[in-house]
Amino acid sequence: MVATQEYKVIGTRPIRHDGLDKVTGRAIYGADVKLPDMLYGFVLRSPHAHARIRSIDTSAAEAMPGVVAVMTANDMPEAADELVDLGEGAINFSHASDHIMAMSKAKFKGHPVAAVAATSTNVAREAVAAIKVDWEVLKSAVTVDEALAPDAPVILDGWVGDDLGEKSTKPNVGSHFRHEFGDIEKGFADSTTIIEHRYDLAMVHQGYIEPHNGTAIWDQEDRVRLWTSTQGAFTVRTQLAGILQLDESRIKVTPTEIGGGFGGKIPIYVEPLAAILSKKSGGKPVRILMDRPEVFEATGPTPGGWVSVRLGVKDRKIIAGDADIRFDAGGFPGSPVGAAAMCVFSCYDIENTRIDGWDIIVNKPKTAAYRAPGSTHVAYAIECIIDEICEELDLDPIQFRLDNASKEGTRRGDGPIFPRIGNIETLEAARDSAHWNAPLDKNPGNGNVRGRGIANGYWFNVGLKSSVNLSVNTDGTVMLIEGSTDIGGTRASIAMQAAEVLGIRAEDIIPTVVDTDSVGYTDVTGGSRTTYATGFAAYKAAQNLIDELTARAATIWDIPEDEVVFEDGKFSSKSDPELSMTFKEIAGKLNETGGPVSSTGAVDLENAGGGFAVHICDLEIDPETGKTDVIRYTAVQDVGKAIHPSYVEGQMQGGAVQGIGWALNEEYFMSDDGQMVNSSYLDYRMPTSLDLPEIETVIVEVPNPIHPFGVRGVGEPPIVPPVAAIANAINDALGIRLREAPMNPGRILEALKEKNG
Amino acid sequence: MARVFIPFALRKMTGGATDVQIAGATLREVIDNLEEMFPGIKERLVQDDRIKVGMEAVVGEQPTREGLRAKVAEDAEVHFIPHIAGG
Amino acid sequence: MVDKVHVKTTINGQEYEFLVEPYMSLLETLRDVLNLTGTKEGCNDGNCGACTVEMNGRIVDSCCVLGAEVNGGTINTIEGMATAEGLHPLQQAFLEEAALQCGICTPGFLISAKSLLEREPDADEHRIRYWLAGNLCRCTGYDKIIKAVQKTQATA
């Protein structure tokens, strides 16, 4: 299904505006920031997963030549112990402060305990090594089951979580909530087929190539300037204000180019430390760059944990669904288990449902968002169980999904009903795809076996706040000022929406991402919201610009404003066909007819209505080694409307590949005492170009009724189905259900051994 | 009348009722009327004159962006769900 | 403190002369001493390829080479890829094929791909994927990067 509206700019593939700087090495990323008289910071981190700080002795570090400032948690301002809205999520500043630098106890390996600013990174590293900490090592708990056990250690002192509206009696429960609709007991009693299984996943990292960074100046007037690569400069400002106890207006955040985020660059880590070290250095700029092990050990991955799902079926209809979702939140509460609960049954129309969500505190880094956070986990469970039902009842996996698909009016597992969604259209496009209809030779003759799998996935795509300013240049081009950092071509996708309204080329818009002093509030580049919401703000600003220019045309022609129409890129008079000006022509006349014209557009949008992604995977397994190769892969997705199809395809491909890595290789491999033992790219082993085939894409366009161009949001749904699609393909190849990810060669060999006796 | 869905954790306060019919033209009125029916429930939903941080109110099909001022249509559904974020 | 090492080298066709600490990697030297920040750091241990440069005609991970080692040598970095005449065809193809999202991996991929095409202009898809396997990209899934290299081959 394809959107019918005809556009001039939207749907084309112009070269992105920031591309040139990024292929020539000129673009300035976080680590490229260099200021006069700059100092270099480095952080001392806990070597233990759980340990009390008896004392810290920084005197040797302070005495080292080249060391300018040393800080510990004693230098952190006291922050409020309450939940504050952060647009994308909420934050407790007292937890955030304790997370940024441990007050009395390290809650995960890598938890910061002190930091140094010096004249070189090397001196800072040596000084950090000279700081002595007297540790009392405590027993740690690194899995949800360990943290819920009766003898579990108390990780967050004083914390009492909410357990279904009551105070939890277990110390490490961040929260436990439930959604329940219909009559779950009756649903299962009426079912003729019931399948239930538990699926376990390891913690994984977003894996962005650019490590976290921050360069800060805290001057003598208590003004803080910060340069950092972040998904949201304003969100950084709010977090810094809360942690440093300053008014937001005293903080200016300049977002640099950003080398990937995927949700992981919404929280801050080293930024407040750089600011405090700057203050202690008398206002000298301080830059802190993380190294790769620090990124793995001390920034927010996505949780591990488990998802248990029970489905009841009668007459080919799923009539009951029960899910228990337990995520490890890390050392502080706040995993994406809420989103997981929203997503678990979202692809299906099930009358009787119950969903339990548990957020569990463990001795691992505090989790952060990672692309459709929580939805991949639950898709692994439910999409595999759906396949098991199809196997048991001998049903076609796509037809069964279609027969039970959620659609407009279906009640989601967390309660609200769906507006217009494209689930059915996406499943149909997968069913009709070249890939699904191509035969697969399951025994290629080289001793290997092949299998095909399919899975569906849902993500809701947020809306939130965005601001855009436009101003007209006399040569007919338009400056576009925005607050959304550009992680994957959004300067282009936002400019294209303004260009479409103004009737000019995408290249005639000059987009710039600016600091928090220079544009209205804008939420993070995350939640698949940027092309949708900031694009909407650009659309509004462009409409406002047309209104201004319409008035100007009336002035120029000396006719009433309502006589002027703007159509097809031209201003013209309704009554006098002689009077007509293109956008470029009127831009050229601005100076002598009243001066510059500019406009703004600001929005606070509802969610983008949800996107579905269906993935098809063919893989080949070597039963001797257990090695799995993905040999063909197709990603089908409802995107609402593809503004710049190349970058839409890129999101679908990139998300799919992250999911493939998650399915087959990636995990936080933890030792018993809570150490991540594979904190390098070598051992963590993300997919390389050689591990992958071409990722085919099928774009489905079911326009989002609440966006002027029908955009839904694209970035997140493609990471949802891959883990399940691969598990289903492995089952197709080997007749083995792997219920623990990653499904690496070791697990495959073990399962084969068990099967073959 | 709006159809107000009670979060599972608060169903003890409604005698187990999953959803109730409540009058009110705005979310504020709906919550005030809900409080009248089930005393004590308001403070579980509202703090400092806004929906509690960490929670979202869905009016109709979407989390409202207008908070307690949100207009509630005659037959709308109202839900209170955990605030959810993306990546 | 140990004494600094005196280094003379040619970078992107220009003579450079500088002092560098003996422990400093070529990556640090380029970025911090010479201000050539187009070469990126992703891991600092030879596993991501973001720091790829050409050294004496071969591609290396500059984080795994010492700055002092390049004395008398020749280095080519991303900053030298485009000329006054315009972009290198690979740079143009990367733009046209949307082969970058965040762009942090792009300098490394361009240097690696250039080296491949100079050696094996007719490399097939598997060979391209093999050659670029030392460069990690977390955004694109590699598809459009491979296509951009193939497009460059087709238009050469």
Ligand code: FES
């Ligand atoms: S920074 Fe050199 S290989 Fe990663």
Ligand code: FES
């Ligand atoms: S484009 Fe972001 S890592 Fe390659």
